[in-house]
Every structure is written in structure tokens, then in C-alpha cells.
Amino acid sequence: MHAELSLTVDGHHHDLTVDTRTTVLDALREHLDITSPKKGCDHGQCGACTVLLDGRRTLSCLSLAVAHDGAEITTADGLAPDGELHPLQEAFVQHDAYQCGYCTPGQICSAVGMLDEAAHGAPSIVTEDLTGGVRLDRAEIAERLSGNLCRCGAYAHIVDAVSQVTEEVAR
């Protein structure tokens, strides 16, 4: 069974016809050849497929495409329009916050979404004071990015990169 839908991905409008079993991730990768979001587990356990869907970080492998007709999707590639890297992407390069790079687009989309959640005061399990704003120290960043696995073990450098951008934003 097939269905027609449209998606706006990184600012570009696409009309497509997909099998109703197709995930957002497969719609992007297999139908639109947008391979920035990665398939690491296809079960929502690794975070490599993370995109910003209508502004929120979302596991695209757990989202059926037909349930997101008309959605606006931003991938890690879309965070760098015309090749101009997002500050988080710059920080990842400077801190070597990756090795193989396969989890990286997901880590970056997840971090962008996480910074927005924190800016809106959303607490995490390690937030001690629920009444004030969120202060993103290393423990908060690590906790909030724990849905994104990095088998190369670049976590310390990823937190360095995100911390740097957090501090720049706070200034």
C-alpha cells in the first residue's frame, strides 16, 4: 500500500509516494537520497537518525513517513546552508568530537534540539533545582545527550564541543 505526502527537508519541498511502512528515515535516505541522518539500529536505540522535525529532535527511524505529511525537517546538512557550518559543527571539528563520523549528524541535531529544550527550561533527571533556569554543566549535557551512542567513545570531546557553544550562547 502506498501513500502520497510532502516533506520540506532542509528548506526544499519534496512530493513523494512511499510504502506506508516507510519510516521518515527511509523516506529521506532511500527516496530522497538525503543520507545525512544515519541508520545505526532502526530501533530508536542509538540516535544516529536524529533530525529536527518541526523544530524538535526526533528519532526518524521510529517515525512513519505517512504520519508526518507536510512536516518541516532539518538534518545536520541543513544546519550548514551553503556549506557555512553551524557553530556546533565548527566546535565538533575543532574539538575532534568524533572519530568515524557515523553518529555525528545525529549527535549534532540532538545537541541543537537539546539546547533549545534547555533554553525553554525543560529539566532532566540530573537537574537539581526545578524552579530556576537550566544551567548546562557537563553532567547536564552528558545526561541530555545519552540517547546518542558513540561507539568510538568520543563523549568527552562531544561534551567539550557542546560546552563551548553553550558558553558562547550564554555570553
Add this chain to the structure above:
Amino acid sequence: MTTASRPFVPRAVGTAMPRPDGPQKVRGTARYTVETPGTDALYLFPVQAGVARGHVTAIDTTAAEALDGVVAVLTHENAPRLAQGDGVLQSATIHQHGQYLAAVLATSSETAREAASLVSVSVVEEPHAAVLDEDSPDLYAPDALVVGATDDTRGDPEAALAAADVVLRQTYRTPMEHHQPLEPHATVALWMDEGEGERLVVHDATQAVSWTRQALAGVFGLEESAVDVVAQHVGGGFGSKGGTHPNTTLTALAAKAVPGRSVRYALTRQQMFDLVGYRPATVQHVALGADRDGRLTAITHDVVDQGSRIGEFVEPAAAFSRGMYAAETRRTTHRVVPLDIGAPTFMRAPGEAPGSFAGECAMDELATELGIDPVELRVRNEPDVDPETGLPYSSRNLVACLRRGAERFGWAERDPAPRARLVDGWWHGTGVAAASFPVVRFPGSLATIRAVGSGGYVVEIAASDIGQGARAALTAIAADALDVPVERIDLRIGDTALGPAGPAGGSAGTTSWGAAVVEAAERFRDKYGDDPDDGDEADASTPDNPWASDYAMHAYGAHFVEVAVHADTGEIRVPRMLGVFAAGRIVNPLTARSQFLGGMVWGLSAALHEESVLDDRFGHVVNRDFAGYHVATHADVGTVDVEWLDEDDPYVNPMGTKGIGEVGIVGVAAAIANAAHHATGVRVRSLPITLDAFL
């Protein structure tokens, strides 16, 4: 024998360089294997065996073939024949759970998967053994290890143990572990016939394009020159992408049935637990004999490995004890229990990782028994020459790593008493362990250097960048060898069209490829000087190390960790880790730090999380995804410090480098277990260390 007449002068080498492919990686535009555009591509989805041993009596593919979009269903009855090798879809015999029994080719991934579920397989099950029993009657002594002898005995260790002032005898266990790189193994294969005979073009997630080519050429009866293998970006390997596994053969076999069309197959995460190797479980019996001053008089390390009837790989865990410490007598042995499960393979620091858990925990236990500081105990047993070969060391700075680490970690203030620091409901403790990893060089990597334009150089070598940073490292090495800035180097890797090359494995990439690049640069400059003409070209293969028979060559390290164990729940955390390494010259401080960090996170993950649980009834791994097989996450990792010592080693290779990809994991699990004992008084001798041990 190297002919290098110019000394290698590091300029770019030793300077932090961001990865050249960094901007593509952070945008996600670096293409990994399965993202390679194919030709009229088909999706492959396999049908796998649900029993550990037996044979197929019938396969009904009718319903699958009837599905719209299905192009072919291959089984052992209709698949193309292989010339030799691993027997993928060649017979009805089932050797392991998860073995490929059929493969569907379809125009969409959804259809391929649905069709695979419609293939009906009738199987007769036969008796099997899937779980390691060290008392198995099938236990055998393998002919040899990958490097070194199966057994090695010096002197009379049993007599020395009988005469020793203090004897420590314990058994340590490590589990089956799976590599699980974030990029699943994947292959895109295409058979072409352009009138000059058959040609197989393969994009493969591999650590060694040359090895994949060699394997496929053999299996399909082709000349190696008729097989192209490409791997531009590889999403981690850790050993599983070193060998060529049945998934690659299956994809190429299926593509042979549809010539002119590409076939794409990326494994599911669950399939990653079936057919692409694992680190075998070990049972390790260790005995240490020492005098009252802590000087070792005997070391015995006897290992039983989980094995497979399909293919032999011996986890050389006892080899760790052949070179670490001085002792007058020593025995190391390896035995294997063959089982009806998939074949094990190399996994990050094969041998050293599990072997160091046993060896370095035993040293800590002996230190406690003797009342000697565990750093001091190791220093007292520092050998003058390599105990295994009798050769002097090219450089050995383990003691310097231990001393520097102790200083930086604040070890001097440590109270050795176990179970003495309860803070806010958590027992705290600290632990130490030592690490080593040999300097390995693979022969036969071809480097080609060609002058282009005004002052530029194309440098070609079929190296693999699996995340370790080969692109940055080889660019820097080439620039220094040619005495030009890095901007003038155009490095090309990851393609068998560039010639043969050794693997990204054994922590040997930079040594094997870098030595070839330096040699090629040497020849180039001898021939053309430093102002060559466009198109001038020279090449060289990895030279032999002229010092290989004169010196023992290893990297060393020391790990210091702090552990906290919750007094009520037993939850174990590692808030602080420090690794100090002596590993020759560091090529790229930026990416090298990532390699050490990554190794240490692997050690943490092995210590606390990783264990593949086999179901004896069916022979499969039960916890076959990231929800069941835990690997370390962001929140598991506290403060991690890495430091390396300046080490000038003129014997290892022209660049003075030792491997750094694996030494970082070695000893970490022992340091954590030792710290957990210091925190709680509980010795855990079996990995992973889970909360039930403390309740």
C-alpha cells in the same frame, strides 16, 4: 630494509590537525558504503537459520516470489556456485544459528523484508553445543596463535610456586563481546561484463580493501585484478570489519545473479550479533608466586577460550603475561572449546584486553596480600629485557607512565584500606593497572607519489580511515617526508585501484602505511629532487624494519581510576579516569587524544556493561540489540584525562611512532575492578562488573 638517507624531520607531524573530512562528517555528507549510489539497485534481505545445527530439508519460495517488486529469491538450490571458501548458500547444512539460508532481492527494502518473511524453510535439527564449558571433552590445543606459540614455558613455574613466600591463585572470566560499530556492516556489489571478462565492483564497509578483494577473488575464482573494492568512509570497525564475513560474500553472490544491477545490503543491528565476529569468552587461571618483597618468582596464565567449529580464532589472552613483568619462571597456555556458533575474530586489543583483566587484577590482589602499594609492586617487577624474547627494548617507559600517573592522580594520598570511604551513601575507591600493546607492521602496502601542477603532490595508498584519522596522519607524514606544507598534499585512500595495502588493524596502520609513504617520498626526492615536473612519479612498498630482530617493541600505559559504589543499590560509577601513555611520537595530538579516549571508554564499557548472552537451546545471542547489549553512553563517562610522555624511539619506524588504537583499552577493566575492591572490599573476577556483586 629501509634505504632512507634523510632523517625524518617532524613538522606537520606532532602538530594538531583537524580531520580533512571533518566538515563532511559534521554535515553528514561523507558517504558511507550503503549510501553509495548504485546502478538500478536492488535491496537484499536474508532468511536466516533458527537452529544451531542441522540441515534444510525444503525451502518454499513461492509466496515470496509472488510479491510485487521481488526480482529473485536465492537459496542453496539455485544460487550461483562459488569457486571455494565459506559456502554461503552452497549446501543444505546448517553450522550456526543465523546462517544465511536464502536471500531476497527486491526493488524496495520494505518488500525485500516482507518477502523474506514469506520464505518457508523446513529444517531438521541436530544436537549442538553453544555454551562454553571448560571441562568439555572437545577442548583442544590450537596449533599456534596469530602471533607466537600456543604454549610457552620457561623454567619450572610449579616448583617456583611451591617454594614461593606468597602465592596468589585465582580464576578470572571475561564474556563474549560484540564490536558493534555504529555503521552496520554493509556491501554494495555490482557484476559487470564489458567484453573483457567479468568484473566485480564492490563498495564494502571494511578495514582493509585489499583483504576484501583477496577474499572475494578467491571465493569467486577471479583474478584479483578483476575485483575492485572501495571504502571511502567507514563508520568504525574495531576488528569486525577486518575479515570478510558471509554478508559480503552473500551480497556479491546475489549480485552475480543479476549482472548489471547493484545489490545493496546493510545488516540490521540484530544481524550484527550473528555473522560478523565477536570477542570470545575466556576462562583464565592465573598464579603468581613472589617473595616477601614482592619480586615475582613465577607467573602462570592458563586460558580456555570459547571457539567455533566454523572457523578458528584464538583469543591470545595469556600472551599478555609473556612480556609484562620479570619472573624467573613462567607458563602461558591456550586451549579452545569448539562450539556450534559463529566464528570469533579480532576485537580491539585481542588478547591484551581480556588478558590484562586477569593479569592486572592478579597483580592488585598480590599487592594487597603483600601489603605493598600496587604501583610499587609493578615497578619492582620491571624487566631489564623482554622476558619473552630476551631482546632489549627499543623503548619501554611503563615505570615513567606509572610514576607520572600516580603524581597527576594524587596516588600518594591514597589510604590502601578497602571499604573505608563512605561519602553520601557511596563507597569510594581508586585503582591502577598497566597496559601494553606491541608495535606491529604489516608488509606490502604500496605508496605512490606523483607531482601535479606547481608544487602539489598526489599521494596514493589504499589505506582505510575507519575513524582513527588516517587521512590527517598520512597527510602530515607525506608532507614532512616531502618537506612541503600539508596544503600541497592531495591524499587518496580507500580503493584497491591504488594498489595493495595492509589493514587498519593491529594498531599498525600508521606504521605500515606511513613507512611506505616515507620510503616512496625518499625515492621520489632521490629521483626528481624537490622541484619535480608535473607527472613525475615514484612508488614504494612498506619496507621491512631492519631492527625487528634486535629489539622488542611495545607501547605502554598506566590507568588510574576512581570508582563509586552505592551502598544500598550496588550501582557502580566511574567519576574519574586517567590514562598516561608512552607510545612513541604522536603524529596528530588532536586525533590521538580521541583514540586514547575511545580506548578508555571501551575499557569502561567492557568493565561495566558488555556481555553477549548465548541461549544454549538455539545458539543465538539473546540480548541482540542496543537495549540488551549495553555500550557506554554519554552519562556513563565522567572526567577522562589523557596524557602521553615524550618518547623518542629510533627503531620502530622512520616516523618514530607506535600504535595507539588499542593500548588505551588494555588494563582499564582491571583498574576499575581494582578500584571497586578498594571501594567496597569485594573482589569481582568476572566481567562485566554489575551491581549484584556488591549486594
